[in-house]
Amino acid sequence: MPEGHTIHRLARDLAADLLDRPVVASVRQARFADGARRLDGRVLTGTDAHGKHLFLQFDSGDVLYVHLGLIGAFRRHLLPAPEPSPNLRLRLEGDATAWDLTGPMVCELRDPDVVDHVAASLGPDPLRRGADPQRFVDAVRRSRKPIGALLLDQSVIAGIGNVYRAELLHLAGIDPNRPGTSVTEDEARTLWRLAGEQLRLGLKRNRIVTVPLDGRRLTSIRREDSWHVYKQERCRSCGDQVALRPVGNRTSYACATCQPA
DNA sequence: CGATTATGATTAA
DNA sequence: TAATCCTAATCGC
Secondary structure (H helix, E strand, O other), X not given: OOOHHHHHHHHHXXXXXXXXXXXXXXXXXXXXXXXXXXXXXXXXXXXXEEOOEEEEEEOOOOEEEEEOOOOOEEEEEEOOOOOOOOOEEEEEEOOOEEEEEEOOOEEEEEOOOHHHHHHHHOOOOOOOOOOXXXXXXXXXXXXXXXXXXXXXXXXXXXXXXXXXXXXHHHHHOOOOOOEHHHOXXXXXXXXXXHHHHHHHHHHHHOOOOOOOOOOOOHHHOOHHHOOOOOOOOEOOOOOOEEEEEEEOOEEEEEEOOOOOO
């Protein structure tokens, strides 16, 4: 479930559980055995998130660089933690909790400069203080690529994935296929604002829910009812058929009525 | 129990 | 454009 909100939430939650005390690091897969050995008994000194990239800093000077990719997960367990999955890449165990990492696209011990290197490759991240919206606006309006592809391009805006792409464009009333050059300054600014609002909500809730709650409890909303157009047959705003088609290598969901061409 | 799918991204052809 | 990597939940039989 990793879009930018998930990664920022992990940075926060991992720090809350594991900071400033030695961790117990273990693995089941052989591929990260050396890494776990190096982390075992070290102290987590800080965490950081840039877009979908997660960084854990240790007192050894090592930075654990994690990217969850499509199927990666970092799951929290109360101690005593259950038997881990055979696919466990890394378990970080603190005083009261264990965090199990499975299926990450990237899990590496790196020098601290990896943070700046990765950050330099990314567009502005709406969840980071000091992010420059104009960088996003200009990158969009300079490109002929469809806005639906630009929102997934991490060098244009960091942290947006396929759910937020569909939902932000729907909230903004913008057709995913419109070229960036046709997006007005106002529209681009609106997309940035909505991205910040929705990512912050997602961070707070640890879940993507873009539909209005209207007084309902979050827990009463089923997953499949959480969005306006993403994975919907009909638009949750107007009831019209949702059009599916690939934009920028991923399935794009849009309502032709709410998001006219 | 096998097939399918997924909120990601890079590399090869 | 296609193939590839990585895991787990879900669905149909």
